[in-house]
Amino acid sequence: MFALAETLEEERLTHAVNTAIEHKARLGQYFTPYPIARFMASLFPVTDQKIRLLDPGAGIGALSCTFLERIRQENWKAPDISVSAYDIDELVLQTLEKNVAYACAYFDKANYEIISENFLTKTAFEYTWNINKTYTHVIMNPPYKKIATHSTERHATRIFGLETVNLYTAFIGAAITITENLGYIVAIIPRSFCNGVYYKPFREFILKHCAIKHIHLFKSRSKAFKDEAVLQENIIIMLQKNVQQEKVSVSYCTDESFADFKVFDADFSQILNPFDKEKYLHIPEEKKIHTETFSSYSTLKDLHINVSTGPVVDFRKRDILLQDYQDGAYPLIYPLHLRHFRLEWPKQSKKPNAILYSEDVAKLLFPKGFYVAVKRFSTKEEPKRIIASLITPQDFITDGIAFENHLNIFHINKASLPEDISYGLICWLNSTYIDRNFRLFSGHTQVNATDLRNIPYPNLQKLKELGKRLQQSNQWNQPLFDSRVESIALCN
Ligand SMILES: C[S@@+](CC[C@H](N)C(=O)[O-])C[C@H]1O[C@@H](n2cnc3c(N)ncnc32)[C@H](O)[C@@H]1O
Numbered sequence: 001m002f003a004l005a006e007t008l009e010e011e012r013l014t015h016a017v018n019t020a021i022e023h024k025a026r027l028g029q030y031f032t033p034y035p036i037a038r039f040m041a042s043l044f045p046v047t048d049q050k051i052r053l054l055d056p057g058a059g060i061g062a063l064s065c066t067f068l069e070r071i072r073q074e075n076w077k078a079p080d081i082s083v084s085a086y087d088i089d090e091l092v093l094q095t096l097e098k099n100v101a102y103a104c105a106y107f108d109k110a111n112y113e114i115i116s117e118n119f120l121t122k123t124a125f126e127y128t129w130n131i132n133k134t135y136t137h138v139i140m141n142p143p144y145k146k147i148a149t150h151s152t153e154r155h156a157t158r159i160f161g162l163e164t165v166n167l168y169t170a171f172i173g174a175a176i177t178i179t180e181n182l183g184y185i186v187a188i189i190p191r192s193f194c195n196g197v198y199y200k201p202f203r204e205f206i207l208k209h210c211a212i213k214h215i216h217l218f219k220s221r222s223k224a225f226k227d228e229a230v231l232q233e234n235i236i237i238m239l240q241k242n243v244q245q246e247k248v249s250v251s252y253c254t255d256e257s258f259a260d261f262k263v264f265d266a267d268f269s270q271i272l273n274p275f276d277k278e279k280y281l282h283i284p285e286e287k288k289i290h291t292e293t294f295s296s297y298s299t300l301k302d303l304h305i306n307v308s309t310g311p312v313v314d315f316r317k318r319d320i321l322l323q324d325y326q327d328g329a330y331p332l333i334y335p336l337h338l339r340h341f342r343l344e345w346p347k348q349s350k351k352p353n354a355i356l357y358s359e360d361v362a363k364l365l366f367p368k369g370f371y372v373a374v375k376r377f378s379t380k381e382e383p384k385r386i387i388a389s390l391i392t393p394q395d396f397i398t399d400g401i402a403f404e405n406h407l408n409i410f411h412i413n414k415a416s417l418p419e420d421i422s423y424g425l426i427c428w429l430n431s432t433y434i435d436r437n438f439r440l441f442s443g444h445t446q447v448n449a450t451d452l453r454n455i456p457y458p459n460l461q462k463l464k465e466l467g468k469r470l471q472q473s474n475q476w477n478q479p480l481f482d483s484r485v486e487s488i489a490l491c492n
Contacts, residue, residue: 004069004103005034008062011095015060019091027089028143028167031059032188035256036236037066040139040186043214043238047136048077054135054178056119056142056171058085060092061099063139068103068110080109084133086119120167123174124156132178138185142171162205169193169202176209181242185210191217191233194281203279210239212271214249217283235283244383250284269436275486297456303463305417305425307410307452309376310403311364312355320361321352325397329354330365332402335375338389341426341476343373345395355402365400366409368393369416372425374408376447385438386447388429390422408449421460424467428458431485432478462488
């Protein structure tokens with residue numbers, strides 16, 4: 001019988017009582033209670049790939065052993081498992097080895113190493129010489145302790161490209177560096193890094209290399225580590241290396257009983273305001289989601305702008321579709337005709353370029369003017385969900401144009417938008433801000449006209465202002481859209 005919980009809890013409490021406070025303070029040492037370790041281990045997604053687990057500052061091995069316990073209990077098909085557990089405290093090494101060996105013994109192919117060296121300096125040395133191991137999973141409760149500017153730890157951390165002031169952020173920086181792409185890091189750490197100028201390089205480091213997948217907050221300051229009188233507010237964070245940031249699971253509970261546990265998905269813009277240069281990380285409360293960010297914005301209805309799906313369903317009009325434009329026909333616009341936020345027509349491809357005139361077709365045409373077209377389908381690989389392109393009167397070679405059904409068209413009562421509004425929409429819809437907000441309520445890659453009606457828009461005056469500013473630039477790109485949107489959002 002695998003009596004891990006009892007063993008670990010007994011050893012943790014014995015250590016808490018029998019170890020001198022100075023010793024624990026010097027090493028930033030307090031061990032994770034089993035229920036918290038269990039919750040942390042539960043965050044990793046199930047995998048049938050190899051597992052290379054790192055536990056830096058492992059103490060008695062509560063975290064790695066609890067994760068191994070979960071793998072065994074859930075019968076994961078991981079072909080082989082290896083564990084690297086670091087600790088510099090000689091007093092814990094024997095217990096650590098006993099526990100990790102015990103947890104590994106249940107697997108056919110599991111090996112471990114107990115490393116009694118300084119995690120930071122050893123990793124920095126190996127990384128410098130390119131001989132470091134890499135990991136698919138990291139689970140950690142790193143030591144918390146300030147590090148002086150000229151300390152060896154501070155020098156070591158600089159090797160990873162991180163300037164930081166505490167051991168816990170240094171440990172995470174080192175762990176991120178030696179985590180494989182798509183690998184996961186689950187850590188319980190103080191909340192202090194979420195704001196403050198000293199932790200800004202650390203926040204930037206995390207955001208550069210990882211996506212935040214989960215944040216858990218203990219509502220009580222004192223209860224997560226109550227046996228150790230730790231008065232920091234602690235969070236558990238799960239990061240994934242080198243993946244795009246999507247929604248974040250946010251959970252709360254008061255203490256290690258997890259009795260009042262609550263979880264919900266938050267849009268990343270609720271955690272990091274895209275305009276915040278200081279990169280403060282917020283942990284949103286459930287009720288505040290949606291309303292706060294959007295309250296000062298308009299709806300499309302307020303702006304008297306319409307958005308509709310392109311009315312030409314091509315398989316119903318097969319007999320009048322033309323590969324090449326000819327007199328008596330009208331241009332037919334497909335998503336492939338939209339590139340770099342503009343119209344590129346005609347195009348040689350399998351898709352037609354034109355549609356022959358008929359009375360039926362006449363009803364589907366949009367008169368010469370300014371329109372904004374948004375693709376209805378993006379692929380998962382495309383970095384943005386909403387891609388908006390401008391159509392101007394100069395694009396018209398006839399008095400009308402037809403849009404195919406895979407597009408959404410912004411117009412006013414089937415006629416042109418005002419010029420500055422059309423440019424304003426291009427800037428707004430293509431902004432990272434809107435992309436993030438769109439992901440808040442849409443988990444799929446499809447962009448429907450209804451979705452476009454539901455996203456927030458600036459008021460008419462700001463939209464015009466955005467448009468005027470965009471018209472002054474020829475080179476359209478993401479930073480330009482974002483900086484324009486940022487400038488209007490900041491001036492009220
Ligand atoms: C906060 S305790 C957590 C222990 C364990 N991971 C747990 O969750 O119960 C941090 C551990 O890191 C160890 N430690 C401190 N500095 C270290 C260093 N530079 N390298 C390796 N281990 C270190 C301490 O001895 C301590 O056991």
